[in-house]
Structures are given as C-alpha cells and as structure tokens.
Amino acid sequence: MTTKANNQLCAVCGGELQATTITHEEKRDSHIYLFQNVPAKVCTACGEIWIDEEVMQQIDKLIEYGVPVRKVETPVFDFPRAVAPAH
Ligand SMILES: [Zn+2]
Numbered sequence: 001m002t003t004k005a006n007n008q009l010c011a012v013c014g015g016e017l018q019a020t021t022i023t024h025e026e027k028r029d030s031h032i033y034l035f036q037n038v039p040a041k042v043c044t045a046c047g048e049i050w051i052d053e054e055v056m057q058q059i060d061k062l063i064e065y066g067v068p069v070r071k072v073e074t075p076v077f078d079f080p081r082a083v084a085p086a087h
Pocket of ligand 1: 043048
C-alpha cells in the first residue's frame with residue numbers, strides 16, 4: 001500500500017491504474033481498523049494499491065472521530081505456539 005496517486009499510471013511500474021474500491025486495514029497502536037469500500041486505484045500490471053492522500057486524511061479522521069458500523073473480533077496467533085502446539 002502506497003499513498004499518493006495523481007495520474008493514471010502506476011509510479012512503481014508504469015502500468016495502468018484502474019479505479020476500484022478496496023477493504024483497507026489501518027493499524028494504530030494495538031488496534032486494527034477496517035474500512036470497507038474505500039476508493040482506490042489498483043495497478044493492472046503489478047497490483048500495487050494507491051490511495052489518494054485526501055482519502056487517507058479522511059481515514060485518519062474516522063479513526064479519531066468516526067462511528068464504526070460494526071466491530072469484528074480478530075483472531076490473534078502467537079506463531080511459535082500455534083505451529084507447535086503442546087499435546
Ligand atoms: Zn504497477
């Protein structure tokens with residue numbers, strides 16, 4: 001995920017960007033915030049996702065002041081314990 005997309009070409013590979021909506025995940029401290037239907041552009045060549053600076057600023061505001069439509073439980077794994085369970 002990279003911010004700033006000002007034209008129709010991918011700044012990573014020069015591929016064409018396609019306007020779409022994505023589910024965006026933003027981490028703040030130990031919290032994870034999910035945003036559905038976020039307007040974004042996806043590179044048709046390399047798959048890089050571009051979110052406008054303006055949209056990122058709105059996301060920042062929503063984290064501070066927004067009211068979520070719902071909350072989800074997030075499963076958390078401690079990797080070494082999860083792959084080698086003691087039984
Ligand atoms: Zn690209």
